[in-house]
Every structure is written in structure tokens, then in C-alpha cells.
Amino acid sequence: MAFLEIVDLEKSFGNVRVLKGINLEVEEGDFLVLVGPSGCGKSTLLNTIAGLEPISGGEIRINGRVVNDLAPAKRDIAMVFQSYALYPNMTVAGNIAFGMEMRGIPKAERDRKVAEVAKMLQIDHLLDRRPSRLSGGQRQRVAMGRALVRDPQVFLFDEPLSNLDAKLRVEMRTEIKRLHSSMGTTIVYVTHDQVEAMTLATKIAVLKDGVLQQFGTPDEVYNDPANIFVADFMGSPAMNLIPARVDAGAAEPMLVLDRGSEEPLRLPLNGAAPKLANAVGGDIFFGIRPEALTDPDSADRTASHVAHGECTIEVVEPTGSDTFAITRLGGKPVVARLRADARVRAGEPMRLAFNLDKTVFFDAKTEQRIA
């Protein structure tokens, strides 16, 4: 039995269905990240786990206990809000201790725990200040402190870093990861930032319009996306999704990619061939991440199948660490990630290496993964 289980969860506001049958299971100590575009229902899902929103159907279990009808305070959870939600009329210490005060914990113990948590988060010098006299990063830490001091079964985070500037965001991300590995408490974390999701999660749930698109480890979600939405949403720069056809070929099915006025590019399918047998003659989307489409010298040497093709480079974008080359296949711009010093010039053809171990195929109509 999993630690946190969400079974057929439904949530409607009036007659608007916001969550449509969500099923998730995470083990104790997992770091679950709920990711998806704005408005897909991530916060709503988190609020139902917290008990701040009543659910319309299904079941939520924490450590084997059904919590559907339990008040938030009885669920043994702690939450960090996007706005931090610090009580403006209380000091930092008062904010952190408020929950303990409500549960009738004696003053001496409260003070001890506040001091302990403040030390861990390096906010001990701020304890007597009001939230209005703190910087964004300090407020963020206080909000974390208020959650940490409860020592709950599950931490809930709703986009805790989205109000910080880019540098602080990366720092706090690392800090949250460190806290998680030292405490080992289960975390459910909402973000719309797929990089945050990849770096923090042990499990990722991708949501779209209140429907769970995929649930798996970061590796699964990144390398084996269940559909075009997940493939496109995860990863930066995004996966190339190229309109393509499967041709019966002479010996085995071949992948055919249009190159505009030139002869179409034909690539072998190798391992994917059996699964694509039904797609022969039909339209599909061929997905390949920029790092799997490189100059031949930097192609992955451990890859079992690498195919090569001549492509005309339209734009070259050096970033310092890499060079991105943009070509056109299937009528769409396609990004290849080259070595920084790769010899490439806009307007000239270049031989590109396709790592066929790292390719995915989607049905053009259903947008679901077929191979």
C-alpha cells in the first residue's frame, strides 16, 4: 500500500469539472512534482490533498487513512503557499510558532522548536521582525520554517519559488532538495516550471486540463513521454516533433522526413519497426530531442543505432557551451544540439547524426505514443 494514494479524484466548481479522475500513488519519502501549464488544476489538486477544497468524488488516503472528510489541521500536513501567506501582524517567530500555539504546545517547547528550525534555515537573526520588513527570499524561508516546524507526514508546496528572482530560485531549489534528502519526508510540489520538476522530483505527474497525462519518474517522463503534450512540455529546448510518414521500404519499414525541395530524408527504424508496422502509409509525428540530433563527432558512442542525414542549416545559435543549429524537416524547424566548436554555417548543408535509441513516435491523430 502506497503512502499517499489518490483514487479517481474528481473536483468540480459548480458545474465546471476541474479535476477529472486523477489516480496517483507515491511511496513514503517520494518527492512528487505536479507540473502542467497554468490553469490545469495543479493548485486545486494540492488544495484537495490539504483539505482546503472539498472533493466531488474519489478518495484520498494518507498513510492508509482516508482523509476525504478530515479538516486540514487533522491531516498531518504542512503547506507552503505561493504568496508565502505570512501573518502580517506577527513576528517571524510568531508566524513559525502559530501552528504549535493552536495545538496547545507549551511555550518553552515552542521556543525551542522555533530556534531549531530558524537555525536550520538561517533565519535566526530575523525572528523578531515583521514579514513586511523581510526580503522576498527571507519571506520564502519563513514560510518554509512554518511548514518544517510541524514535522508533518506530507509537505505540500504550491509554486513556492515562483515569486523569487532567477538566481535565488536556483539556490532555493537546491536547498529544498537538500532538505528533502536530509529529512526524507514525503513532498507534493506544484510548479509550472518543467526544469524545477526535473531537478527536484522522484516522481512527476503531468497534468493538462484536469487530466493526468503521465505519471512516472523524471527519466520516464523525459525519455518515454506518453503523448505529444508531455513530450512537448518537458525539456528545454523542447523536443523536435516532426511530421513524418512510414514507408514500407525494400527490406523493412523506413521513416520518411520531407526536406522541402530536396529529396526526402529516409531513416531506418530499427527497434521501432515492429510497432510501426501498422502505421505504414499513415502520418505520424517523429520525436527527437535536440541532444539526440548532433554533429557526427559528438553522437553518443554507446548508442546502438545512429543514422546520418544531410540537412540544410537555416540558423545557427551559439550559446557558449553548445551551438544550436536549426534545420527544417517535415516542414517544421528542427533544433540540433552541436558541440560549441562544431563547424557549421547558416545556409549550408551539414551531416547530422540521429541517435535512434532516443526517438519516439506518436500517432498524428490521437497524439498518443505508438513507439
Place this chain on the structure above:
Amino acid sequence: MSAEAGTTGARQSRLSRALLYALLIVFAVYYLLPLFVMLVNSVKPLSEIRGGNMLALPHEFTTAPWKSAWNEAQIGVSATGLAPYFINSILMVVPAVAISLIVGALNGYVLTKWRFPGANVVFSLLLLSCFIPFQIVLIPMARILGIIGLAGSISGLVLVHVVYGIGFTTLFFRNYYEAFPTELIRAAQIDGAGFWRIFTRILLPSSGPIVVVTIIWQFTNIWNDFLFGASFSGFDSMPMTVALNNLVSSSTGVKEYNVHFAGAIIAALPTLVVYIVSGRYFVRGLMAGAVKG
């Protein structure tokens, strides 16, 4: 732009500033003149007022009119001065303001943070009560006060003012709490605070500005009310405004203008004090820092 144009600009702005100040001073004098007249004449003997200029400073300074207005002058049938009626007004206004404030704050809290089906309808109805003219409710209200046995009593006046004030106080607090971040309420819920503790520990301590606005509004309205006071009070529950009217319009003997002026100032004093004392807390932004700033 040339330097010359710059100085012309500066000269122009100085000129318009001077005009602005002149205008403001004219308005200030216009509003302060009546107060000046009242003050000056309340410390003159009656003969000086009769014989001379209303605007002149007193030749002979006297506090007798104040003493008389406070506890000697004839009000109605008895020569008690305004003192007992001043007490009546205090006994009426303090509970009426306090009760309508608390009820309004609770209404605002429930209407924004514990929304229930039909909350908007309830709010609209409460809002409507702000627009019912006083005159319409006089007779039904007199009847109700009679039935519940509060006719002619200070408690009856408190009730009337509370009922009439709730619409306004609810409006004030609802609009204030509407902008209060709901995430704070949710955080407190997770921390284990219930309905009352969220109200008293989180919401009320952040309500300073709106509490002050409400107190000023309710206090001045209730203190200055004449119609309800005249309609629903008995001889010994008369509020200040009604007593002042009786003092000024009593027909026996000569018109003691200096006493009338002193009485009018005494009647206006509490509202002035409320403005001066609470105005200081008026503008302080207590919400700063609740949410990312």
C-alpha cells in the same frame, strides 16, 4: 530646452502654488469662521454680544456660559444643564458603535471568507438597508420598540442605531476583507485555527484602518442623530442633540446666546475628539508584507 525656459517653468509653478495656497486659506477661513464665532461668543457676557460685533474678541472673559450650559441651564422643565444628556449620548453611542462594528466585522468575515450559497443575496439585502430613508422606519420601529418593551429607553436607541448601522458596517468590512488574501486564512486553517481564532488572531489585528473608518462613521452618525433621538427617547433618555434643541428653543426668559454657543460646542466636542484621536491611525498600511511585496 534652454535654461530660460526652465526658469519660466519654475516661476510658473511657484505662481500656481501661491494661488493654490491662497485658495486653500480662503476655504479654511470660510470653514473655521463659524467655529471662531461660537468660541468667541461662548466666553462673553450676554450684554457684550447684544451690544456689539459678533466677530470681536471678548472684553471681559467669562466661563459662566459654559458652566451654565453644562449643569445649570433650563432644559425642558428642569434646570439640569446638558450634563445628564451628554451622559445619555455616551451611554447610547458607545454600545451602539461597538455592537454594530463587531456585527459588521463578523458579517464581512463570513461574507468573504466563509462563503455560503446565497451570500451575495444576503449582502445585497444588507446593502439595501443603507438606502432606506429614516422616516420610513419611524412608525414600525416605534411599534417594535413598544412590543419588546424598549420604548423611551437608551437601550431602545442603541438597538435602533445598531440595526441601522449594520448595513454600513457590513459594507465597509466586506469590501476590506474581500481584498484580504485568502491564502492567509488557508494557512491559518492548516495551522489548526478555527473560525473564531482566525477572526481574532489573523483578521482583526489587520483591520486597523477599517475599524477606524467604521468608528468615525458610526460615532458621528449616531452622536449627531436627531430624528431617532427625538422620536424614540423619553424625558430622561434624551440624547445630547435633542437636549441641545430644547435648550436653544426654550421660550422662557431671554435668549442666552453665549450659553447656546457653549452648549453647541459641548455637543460637537466628542465627534471632534474622535476625528483627532483616530485620524492618526487612519492611514497606516497594516497589510504591508502579508503577501510578496
